[in-house]
Amino acid sequence: MSKEEATIVEVERDTPKAQQDEVPLYNPHIDVSGVDEKKLLRKMDWQLVPWLSFLFLLSFLDRTSVGNAKLYGMEQALHINDTQYLIALTVFFIPYAAFEVPSNIVLKKLRPSFWLSFLMLGWGIMMTIQGLVHNYSGLIIMRWLLGAFEAGLFPGVTYYLSCWYKRREFGFRAAIFFSSATLAGAFGGLLAAGLSQLAGVGGKGGWAWIFIIEGLITVVAGVLSFFIIQDFPDTARFLTEEERTFVVRRLQADGQISTVGEKLKWRYVWQALTDWKTWLGMALYMGNEGPLFAIALFMPSIINQLGYSATPANLLTVPVYVLACVSTCLVSWLADRYGGRGWFNIGCLCTCGAGFLILITSRNAALSYFAVYLAACGIYPCVPNVVAWMSNNSEGSYKRSVSLGMVISWGNLNGAVSSNVYRAQDAPWYTLGHGILLIYIGIGLTCSTAFIVLMSRENRKRERGERDEVIKGVNEDRNDLVCNGVFASVEEARREKGDRWSGFRYRW
Incomplete structure (x- = not known):
């Protein structure tokens, strides 16, 4: 049996019968029988995933390094109090949420290699300048601009990867991409501890050098991205014509008939705006992102208040993030292999909730530190799992890009809330903050259950x-x-x- 015949058999096995009718073959004159699917997947993985993951690592590092910088005298140098610090955190999320949907539409209209690279270059410059500010106003302006430029990366790459992989393959790739956020948390603590030793060089404090060096690294990566990032499958330079054809046919076989060549029609945008899954997905993602951003921004401070000084507090975040990375990849691999993303989401949210319950009730530093592991290892897998879940159930290229943009932007907007829940006066146990995050987790559990019930009910109606x-x-x-x-x-x-x-x- 030829490779092309094998692909057709796979289509017939995985696709409902109604879905097999009248699917026009992409580039019917191209013979793809010589393409090895497994080798092609590995080729795509190595070309796409590592660099995009590195970009997200830089993104997460740049947005959360303010938590590390705080421990090295940023507040004192800029003469700001705790309330002003929380406002600076909040300001980031307003443009970050507002620009995600427009950015995804622009990404589809322009080339990903241009748009994603442009965004990276922009936020790298903003990050560098953030290390040069002298007062509260300067910090606020740079945090706003940083949020504006970073807005398009995560929803853009999530949508972009969904245009390359089948639905059952997408989750694990999205998890590898997102797990770089956990590595950013681990690496951020190490990098901050090292860069803080530059305090006094050029008259700048250690906190400033954290921003400057990380920003310059991002600028270099942004320039390189113009040459490294590929566009969509039908135009990818690293694939042969036969491989490009094979990739597109795989997507068609998976039901993604509009991944290639779809023209912008505003009714597709309207479909996303009026789809119940979009709005329920926004609430679901909100239940994940609230705790995630709080952990990312405040973990060094939480550990610091448990009795550890600045550098040990940053270093103690490293093993937490490493284990969270392993958890993220493992959960997504299992969800891709066995399905049931909703059940995995419920399990992870329960694990995270257990961590925050311990944090609320514990008055022992060691037990609270263990609870931080539970919270991080529970919440980090939820984000790529939910993104893959939403992507798997939204068909149509433009509709999917808008739906994902709305879901992610609303979730990220809640970072403006969670960035204010850990107040200085609540240290060291932060009972109010942990309680608010438990409410977020409850929202996530409710919406996950609702999705399972409503989707299974709709499938039964279609079967009938x-x-x-x-x-x-x-x-x-x-x-x-x-x-x-x-x-x-x-x-x-x-x-x-x-x-x-x-x-x-x-x-x-």
Whole structure:
């Protein structure tokens, strides 16, 4: 059996029967029988995932290093109090959330290699200048600009990767990409401890050198990204014509018929805005991001208040993040392999919730430090798991980009809340902050359960034929159809309705 025939067999096995009809073959004149799928996947993985993960590592490092800098005299040097510090954290999230949806639309219209690189270069410059500010106003302005430029990276790369991989392959890649955030947490503590030793050089404090050096690294990475980042599968320079064709056909076989060549139509944007999954997904992601940002921003301070000085507090964050990285990759690999992302999400949120319950009740430093492990290892896997879950259940290139942008932007906006929950007057046990984050976790658990129930119910309705469309010349004479319009072909119904098409099956 040829490779192409094997691919067709796989399509027939994995795709509902209604989904197999009238799928036009991409580049039908190209013979892809000589393409080895496993080697092609490895080639894609090495070309796409490592560099994008490195970029996200820099992004997360740059946005959270303010927590490390705080321990090395930033507040004293800029003459700011705790309230002003919390406002500076909050300001970042306003443009960060506001610009994510527009950025995803621009990414689709422009080339990813240009847009993502431009964003990186911009935030690297802002990060560097942040180390040169002399007062509170300067810090506020730079934090706002940093949020504006960083806004497009995470939703942009998430959408971008979904245009390369099948739904059952996407979660693990997204987890590797996102796990770089945990490495950023670990590396950030080590880097901050090292860069703080530059205190006094050039008349700058150790806190300033943390921003300056990290910013310059990002600037260099932004310039290199113009040459390293690839565009979409149908134009990728590192693939042969046969490989490009094979990748696109794989996506078509997985139901992603509009990944390539889809034109912007505002009704696709409207579909995202009016989809119940988008709004429920926003609440679900909010339940994950609130605790995540709080942990990322305040873990050094929490450990510091447990009795450890600045450098040990930063260094003690390292093993927490390393274990969280392992947990993130393991959960996503299992979810890709066995399905059931909703159940994995519930399990991880319960683990995180257990950590915060211990933090609220414990008055022992060692036990509280153990609880930080539970909280981090529970919440970090939730983010790529939810992103993959939302992506898997949103069909249509533009609709998916807008839906993901809305989900991620609303979740990130809650960083403005969670960046204010750990107040100085609540140290060292931060009972109020931990309690607020438990509320977020409760929201995540409720929405995860709702998704499982609603998606399984909708799938059953489609299996019973309650969502079938009228196809001209095929089933026009049927009177028992519950449909939204009449279509010339199955292909047209799929293209116009996306995941609302009766042959699409939700994965929960």
